Amino acid sequence: MQNLDSIGTQIRNLRETAEMPLRKLAALLDIDQSTLSKIERDERKPNAQIIEQIAKIFKADKTALLVTFYSDIVAYEIQEENSFSEILQVAEAKIEYKRTKAKKSK
Amino acid sequence: MQNLDSIGTQIRNLRETAEMPLRKLAALLDIDQSTLSKIERDERKPNAQIIEQIAKIFKADKTALLVTFYSDIVAYEIQEENSFSEILQVAEAKIEYKRTKAKKSK
DNA sequence: TATATTTGGACATTATTTGTCAAGAACTTT
DNA sequence: AAAGTTCTTGACAAATAATGTCCAAATATA
Numbered sequence: 001m002q003n004l005d006s007i008g009t010q011i012r013n014l015r016e017t018a019e020m021p022l023r024k025l026a027a028l029l030d031i032d033q034s035t036l037s038k039i040e041r042d043e044r045k046p047n048a049q050i051i052e053q054i055a056k057i058f059k060a061d062k063t064a065l066l067v068t069f070y071s072d073i074v075a076y077e078i079q080e081e082n083s084f085s086e087i088l089q090v091a092e093a094k095i096e097y098k099r100t101k102a103k104k105s106k
Numbered sequence: 107m108q109n110l111d112s113i114g115t116q117i118r119n120l121r122e123t124a125e126m127p128l129r130k131l132a133a134l135l136d137i138d139q140s141t142l143s144k145i146e147r148d149e150r151k152p153n154a155q156i157i158e159q160i161a162k163i164f165k166a167d168k169t170a171l172l173v174t175f176y177s178d179i180v181a182y183e184i185q186e187e188n189s190f191s192e193i194l195q196v197a198e199a200k201i202e203y204k205r206t207k208a209k210k211s212k
Numbered sequence: 213t214a215t216a217t218t219t220g221g222a223c224a225t226t227a228t229t230t231g232t233c234a235a236g237a238a239c240t241t242t
Numbered sequence: 243a244a245a246g247t248t249c250t251t252g253a254c255a256a257a258t259a260a261t262g263t264c265c266a267a268a269t270a271t272a
Contacts, residue, residue, distance in 0.1 A: 002196055070184050071196035078176050079201050088194045090108055090177035095185050
């Protein structure tokens with residue numbers, strides 16, 4: 001089954017498994033250690049570029065991390081809506097429709 | 107099948123069907139007419155409160171409008187990602203998981 | 213052409229995000 | 243318990259994005 005951990009938790013897991021201090025990972029990513037601390041506790045969002053670097057550093061699956069990253073954002077955004085399920089369904093249809101159009105116009 | 111129009115298009119449709127000038131709807135909503143013009147062309151996002159007012163004014167389905175509104179946002183956010191479908195799936199699982207926890211703690 | 217309607221762009225204001233720093237809390241080691 | 247290391251917290255400024263307002267230009271209608 002898919003991993004429902006937050007992006008922060010996943011980053012922390014990767015880092016702790018590698019027994020790397022937060023300070024050191026922050027240095028590798030060239031961000032302040034307090035910022036990384038907040039990212040790992042989901043107080044602040046990383047950007048897609050940081051996720052890519054983390055995947056590289058820990059040889060982790062970049063796509064899986066991006067899925068975690070974006071699903072966090074999407075879930076947070078609509079978690080209060082009762083029709084969240086329909087929202088997601090329509091969003092998917094919209095993206096698919098857009099891609100179909102894009103393909104045709106080639 | 108579900109309506110894949112953008113929130114702006116749907117608002118414009120409602121307004122034109124009612125043959126109401128943009129200027130007048132803007133007045134009812136208490137926003138600048140240029141702002142409403144931009145909303146209808148998806149240059150600017152309405153907020154959830156404006157959507158509610160529009161539903162009331164045109165006696166439209168509020169839930170359907172909110173689904174349109176949020177699905178626009180979600181689709182825009184992840185439209186470039188190849189794994190958009192998985193992202194949506196995980197987002198849904200995360201929300202469901204959160205709600206299960208919330209129910210238990212009652 | 214005159215009139216009504218809509219759009220575009222400039223601008224100030226406000227809110228949100230991001231980066232940086234330093235102090236303090238928590239935990240380990242000596 | 244002192245010293246060292248690691249992590250967390252809050253304050254702050256700087257950068258970026260969102261919002262509200264105005265008015266002139268463009269478009270459509272009478």
